[in-house]
Each structure stands twice: as C-alpha cells, then as structure tokens.
Amino acid sequence: MISAALVDLWHGFEVALQPSNLMWCFIGVLFGNLVGVLPGMGALAAISLLLPLTFAMKPVAAILMLAGIYYGSQYGGAICSILLNLPCHPPHAVTCLDGYPMTQQGRGGAALGITMLSSFIGASFGITEMIFFAPILVEFAFKFGAADICSLMLLGLLSGSTLAKGSPLKGVAMTALGLVLALVGTDVNTGQHRFTYGIDHLYEGIEIVALALGVFGIAEFLKSVNNLAPINTKYTAVSLRDMKPTRSELRRAIPAAFRGTLIGSLCAMIPGTGPTIASFVAYAAEKKISKTPERFGTGAVEGVACPEAATHSSVQGDFIPTMSLGIPGDAVMALLLGALIIQGIQPGPQLVREHPDIFWGLIASFWVGNILLIFLNVPLIGLWVKLLTVPYRYLYPSALLFICIGVYSSHNDLFAVGETLVIGVAGFVLIRLGFHPAPMLLGFVLGSQFEENLRRALVLSQGDLTTFVERPISATFLAIASTLIGAKLFFHFRNRSTKATPLSGLAKIVQHV
Amino acid sequence: MRGRIISRDVYGGAIFVLIGLVILVQGRGFGIGTLAQVGSGLFPVVLGVVLMGLGALIALGGIVSSDSESESVPPMQWKGFAAIISGVVAFIAIGNLFGLAPAAFSCVFISALGDRTATVKSAAILATVMTLFALCFFSYFLNVQFPVLQLPTSWGSS
Numbered sequence: 052m053i054s055a056a057l058v059d060l061w062h063g064f065e066v067a068l069q070p071s072n073l074m075w076c077f078i079g080v081l082f083g084n085l086v087g088v089l090p091g092m093g094a095l096a097a098i099s100l101l102l103p104l105t106f107a108m109k110p111v112a113a114i115l116m117l118a119g120i121y122y123g124s125q126y127g128g129a130i131c132s133i134l135l136n137l138p139c140h141p142p143h144a145v146t147c148l149d150g151y152p153m154t155q156q157g158r159g160g161a162a163l164g165i166t167m168l169s170s171f172i173g174a175s176f177g178i179t180e181m182i183f184f185a186p187i188l189v190e191f192a193f194k195f196g197a198a199d200i201c202s203l204m205l206l207g208l209l210s211g212s213t214l215a216k217g218s219p220l221k222g223v224a225m226t227a228l229g230l231v232l233a234l235v236g237t238d239v240n241t242g243q244h245r246f247t248y249g250i251d252h253l254y255e256g257i258e259i260v261a262l263a264l265g266v267f268g269i270a271e272f273l274k275s276v277n278n279l280a281p282i283n284t285k286y287t288a289v290s291l292r293d294m295k296p297t298r299s300e301l302r303r304a305i306p307a308a309f310r311g312t313l314i315g316s317l318c319a320m321i322p323g324t325g326p327t328i329a330s331f332v333a334y335a336a337e338k339k340i341s342k343t344p345e346r347f348g349t350g351a352v353e354g355v356a357c358p359e360a361a362t363h364s365s366v367q368g369d370f371i372p373t374m375s376l377g378i379p380g381d382a383v384m385a386l387l388l389g390a391l392i393i394q395g396i397q398p399g400p401q402l403v404r405e406h407p408d409i410f411w412g413l414i415a416s417f418w419v420g421n422i423l424l425i426f427l428n429v430p431l432i433g434l435w436v437k438l439l440t441v442p443y444r445y446l447y448p449s450a451l452l453f454i455c456i457g458v459y460s461s462h463n464d465l466f467a468v469g470e471t472l473v474i475g476v477a478g479f480v481l482i483r484l485g486f487h488p489a490p491m492l493l494g495f496v497l498g499s500q501f502e503e504n505l506r507r508a509l510v511l512s513q514g515d516l517t518t519f520v521e522r523p524i525s526a527t528f529l530a531i532a533s534t535l536i537g538a539k540l541f542f543h544f545r546n547r548s549t550k551a552t553p554l555s556g557l558a559k560i561v562q563h564v
Numbered sequence: 565m566r567g568r569i570i571s572r573d574v575y576g577g578a579i580f581v582l583i584g585l586v587i588l589v590q591g592r593g594f595g596i597g598t599l600a601q602v603g604s605g606l607f608p609v610v611l612g613v614v615l616m617g618l619g620a621l622i623a624l625g626g627i628v629s630s631d632s633e634s635e636s637v638p639p640m641q642w643k644g645f646a647a648i649i650s651g652v653v654a655f656i657a658i659g660n661l662f663g664l665a666p667a668a669f670s671c672v673f674i675s676a677l678g679d680r681t682a683t684v685k686s687a688a689i690l691a692t693v694m695t696l697f698a699l700c701f702f703s704y705f706l707n708v709q710f711p712v713l714q715l716p717t718s719w720g721s722s
Contacts, residue, residue, distance in 0.1 A: 220618060220622055221576070224618040227618060228580070231608070231615065234587075234611070245604060269648065273648055276644030276678055277644045277678075277679060444679035444681055445676075445690055447648070448672045448690060449690070451648065452698055455668075456698060460710075465656050465659055465660055468659075471652075472649065472652045483637070484572055486576060509599055509602055513600045514601075
C-alpha cells in the first residue's frame with residue numbers, strides 16, 4: 052500500500068514538475084499571494100476571478116493553478132493580518148492576537164518568518180496525511196451505493212454550513228438556498244425546465260462563475276465601498292533581514308508548530324471543524340500548556356506558530372474528502388470542484404483511478420507550490436508590503452472590470468454579466484441581513500449530484516425511505532450528522548446560559564472579522 | 565440598536581420563508597411523481613418546505629432574542645452602491661453597442677466615482693490605465709472574443 056502510494060507520488064512529481072504545469076502553479080501562487088495581500092480581497096475572490104481563465108486550460112494545469120491561488124492567498128492573508136491587524140481570512144483572526152503585537156514591537160518580520168516556517172510544517176504533514184489516507188478512503192468509498200452517497204452529502208453539507216461564521220441556522224439556510232439555485236435549468240432526468248422563466252440563457256443553469264463573482268466580488272465591493280477602515284501603515288517597513296527569527300524565538304516556535312500541526316490534522320478529521328476552529332483550538336491549547344500564559348496576546352511567538360501550523364495542516368486535510376469523495380469541505384473546495392466539473396471531470400472516488408494525473412499531480416504540486424511560495428515571499432516581501440497600501444478606491448473599480456470581462460469570457464455572452472450583477476445585489480442584501488454567502492456555494496456545487504443520488508436511491512429501494520437508515524454506511528453518516536446537529540444545539544444553549552466561556556469569547560472575535 | 569438587530573433577523577427569516585413558498589408552489593407544478601418514480605417537482609418541494617422551516621426559525625429567533633448577531637452594521641453607502649451597479653450596467657449596455665474599449669472605460673470610470681475621495685480626474689486616469697491594460701491582457705494576450713470597438717449598427721445582428 053505504502054510503496055504503491057510512493058510510486059504514484061513519484062508520478063505526481065513528474066506531472067507537477069512539467070514546465071508548463073510548473074508555470075501555472077507559479078502563476079497561481081503569485082496571483083494568490085498578491086490578491087491575498089490586497090486589503091478587502093481574499094482567497095474566494097482570487098479563485099473566482101481566475102476561474103473563467105481556466106476554462107481554456109488543460110484540467111491538470113487548471114486545478115494546479117487554482118490550488119496554488121488558494122494557498123498563495125493564505126500566505127498573503129497572513130502578511131495582511133500580522134502587519135496590519137486585518138484578518139482577511141477567518142483562520143487568521145487568531146494570528147492577529149500575537150502577530151500584531153510583535154509588529155508593534157518591531158518584530159513583525161520575525162513573525163512573518165515564523166508564520167512561513169510553521170505553515171510549511173503544518174502543510175507538509177497535511178500533505179503526507181493525504182498521500183496515505185486518501186487512497187484508503189477511496190477504496191472504502193467504492194462500496195458506497197446511491198443512498199450512502201446521499202447521506203454522506205447531507206453530512207458534508209451540514210458540516211460545511213455550520214462551519215461558517217455567524218449563526219449555524221443561517222448557514223444551513225444559505226446551503227439550502229444554494230441547492231435551490233442548483234435546480235435552475237433543465238432537469239437531466241425528465242428534460243423539464245425548472246425555474247428558467249422562459250429565459251433560454253438559463254436552460255443550462257446558473258453559471259458557477261456568475262454566482263461566485265456575484266457574491267464574492269460584487270457583493271463584497273458593495274459591502275466595503277467607503278466602509279473600509281483606513282489602513283495603519285506605521286509598521287509596514289519590513290525588510291528581508293528582519294524576517295530571520297532569533298534562535299530563542301525558533302526554539303519556542305518550532306515545538307509549538309508541531310503541536311499545532313497535530314491539532315490541525317485532528318480537527319480536519321472531525322466533520323464540522325475546519326481551519327478556523329482548528330486555529331482557535333490550537334491557540335487555546337498552546338496558551339494552556341504554556342508556562343507563561345500571560346505573554347499570550349502581547350507578542351508570543353508560540354501564539355503565532357501554533358495556530359498557523361494548525362490552519363495549514365487542517366486546510367490540507369480538507370482536500371482529502373474533496374478529492375477522494377467529491378465532497379467539498381468549504382466554499383474554496385467547492386469552487387475547485389466546480390472548476391473540475393466545468394472541465395468535464397466528475398469528482399468522486401473514481402477520480403483517483405481515472406485521472407491519476409490530477410490527483411497525484413495536485414498532491415505533488417502542494418509541495419512544489421509551498422516551496423515556490425517561500426522563495427517568492429522571502430525576496431518579494433518588500434513588494435507585498437507596498438501592495439498593502441494600495442487604496443481601495445483604485446482596487447474595486449479595477450477588480451469590477453476584471454469580473455465583467457471574466458464572466459463575459461466564460462461564454463462570450465453579456466447576459467452572464469447581468470446575471471452576476473443580480474446575484475451580487477441579492478447576495479449583498481443577504482450579507483447585510485447577517486447571512487454569509489460561502490455555504491451557498493457548497494450547496495450549489497453539490498446540488499445536482501445530491502438530487503440525482505436521492506432519486507437513484509429511491510428508485511433502487513422502490514420508494515422505500517427506510518433504505519437510508521437500513522444500509523449501515525448510510526445510517527452511520529446520518530448518525531454523525533444528527534450528532535453534529537445535537538452538539539451545535541447543546542453548545543448554543545450552553546453558551547446562552549454561561550456567557551463567559553473562553554471559547555465563546557474567541558467566537559465573538561470570529562464574528563467581528 | 566437593539567430594536568434594529570431584532571428586525572434584521574425577522575426580515576432575513578421572512579425572505580427565506582417567501583423564497584421557500586415560491587419554490588414550493590412552483591415545484592408542485594413540475595410534477596412530484598411517486599417516491600418510487602420521483603418527478604421533477606419532488607426535490608424543489610422538499611427544499612421549499614425546508615427553506616420555509618429554516619426561515620421561520622430564523623425569524624422566530626429574531627423575535628425572541630438578539631443574541632445571534634453581535635456584528636455592528638456599517639452605514640449604507642448609497643453613492644457607492646449606485647456607482648458600482650451603474651458601472652456594471654454601463655459595461656453591459658455600452659459593450660453591447662460599442663464594444664469592449666468604451667465599455668471597459670465607462671465601467672471603471674463610473675464605479676470609481678463611487679468612492680468618497682475620488683475626483684473626476686482620478687477616475688478618468690484610472691479608467692484609461694485599466695482600459696489599456698484590459699485590452700492588452702484580455703484582447704491581445706488571452707484572445708477573448710469581444711470586439712474592441714464597433715458601431716451600434718451591428719447591434720442585433722451580431
């Protein structure tokens with residue numbers, strides 16, 4: 052088993068190191084890093100913006116580039132949160148707690164260096180986990196029938212929707228809305244048009260690009276225009292030399308990074324806990340075992356290293372169900388799967404066997420990309436810091452133009468641009484009302500497969516609904532899903548009665564991000 | 565502030581109840597079929613019911629307490645909204661009539677005016693730069709099929 056995985060991995064490196072693939076990976080991490088640094092932009096905006104460009108690319112190159120954007124923007128986001136105290140991406144909220152005080156003490160460069168090191172440790176462990184764990188999961192997943200897949204998707208949707216910030220109930224509602232949006236178009240089973248209202252542009256369904264750029268692009272601009280806090284650039288003078296941590300900082304940071312890695316990979320295995328929760332748990336744990344907990348919040352390197360490592364190992368862990376089962380853990384993964392579907396590749400357990408280039412190439416490119424990122428970030432840190440100060444008044448009109456042309460180019464059709472605008476405005480109204488759009492994308496991407504498997508399961512059981520609880524695999528997934536709901540309800544009511552638990556305090560911070 | 569936060573959840577819940585209702589009513593029209601032979605309407609109907617239920621719960625939560633949301637709501641920026649929305653509308657309309665170059669310019673120019681600190685001059689400079697960049701990058705480098713400049717006579721025939 053292990054030797055087979057290593058042979059496959061070798062093949063993956065051959066794919067990832069092909070000059071053209073290496074170039075796309077490089078473009079991906081560069082662009083991701085760039086957009087991640089820009090204030091008011093994050094991983095979702097970056098991936099959505101480049102999604103239309105991937106349609107003309109080969110599937111392997113497309114997925115390598117999109118994955119590169121993702122972890123590139125994570126690095127970029129870390130720069131933003133440490134130097135400016137602005138967490139662009141929720142998992143980085145914790146990094147601000149000690150990263151920004153370090154910046155104020157003139158150790159911002161060292162904090163960045165520590166972040167890169169811990170991210171690399173965390174990511175490497177996550178990748179290793181994926182290499183050995185994913186093929187086992189795939190073998191297991193081949194035993195799944197339609198009913199099992201259906202229950203698994205339900206579990207995936209529920210855990211994905213309760214992950215988002217804000218109230219879990221609203222997250223579930225947004226996921227359901229995503230499922231509804233996936234209904235638009237022609238029903239593949241009966242050929243009937245649903246919710247198209249006679250508009251022939253809608254017969255093929257809503258464009259994923261229009262949806263993603265509507266809610267992560269236009270809606271975000273509507274939210275941020277004239278509302279973005281002025282940026283404090285007092286501490287952004289960081290040079291290459293500043294990035295080298297001192298020996299004592301390293302001695303404290305490296306063990307913390309390994310502890311964070313472990314916490315992150317554990318969190319990735321529990322449904323309903325993703326990178327954000329992993330980073331909070333890691334921070335709390337590190338503070339608890341520390342001999343000097345009072346230093347936390349005033350610039351402790353462990354407080355930077357541990358959550359960053361946890362985030363990255365958990366992010367890599369999220370790729371396991373995404374690539375081996377076809378169930379995305381969050382909106383970013385959903386976009387990646389959406390890109391694969393557009394390329395005509397059906398995600399799921401058969402992906403590893405039918406498209407080993409994509410699967411193993413992606414895994415190998417994680418390492419290649421992470422190493423590229425270190426080489427990029429070390430010499431380019433000065434440039435990134437300059438980018439931090441790009442004013443929003445230049446940013447959003449330019450990004451808006453890219454959105455318009457990007458959406459147009461996916462089908463050479465201006466109707467899609469109008470679709471994006473409508474979705475963006477509607478998305479903005481929902482954001483104003485406290486609904487976060489990320490879970491919607493999860494529902495949208497899984498929607499048609501979910502319905503398809505539900506129908507197939509019912510046909511196979513001749514309309515008997517008990518098939519979902521009689522099949523042991525399906526029953527297990529449903530049991531986990533109900534446990535998840537039960538746990539959420541329990542914590543919800545407990546937090547209401549005892550307000551001052553440390554985790555609820557941390558959760559408050561997340562909500563402010 | 566308290567009253568406003570409560571009403572926010574009530575509005576949000578109400579929107580979902582409404583969407584659910586529309587999906588439910590229209591879904592029934594697609595034909596539900598039987599459980600053994602599911603029609604196009606079953607899944608929409610189920611989703612409609614789920615959305616209505618979730619919407620009702622959210623609205624109820626908003627009436628009972630204001631605990632669920634602690635975010636502060638930033639003020640509405642009508643000027644910014646108007647600029648961004650008309651920027652996109654201008655892109656569609658002008659792109660349809662005159663081609664990519666004027667569409668790109670007007671999209672950036674109009675949306676840039678929405679910022680509080682923007683002037684006509686700064687917006688025009690940004691729009692010129694971005695239009696040139698877009699033409700180089702999308703039309704030349706990526707070869708996006710969008711006529712750079714055209715006369716409105718070809719409208720409808722293209």
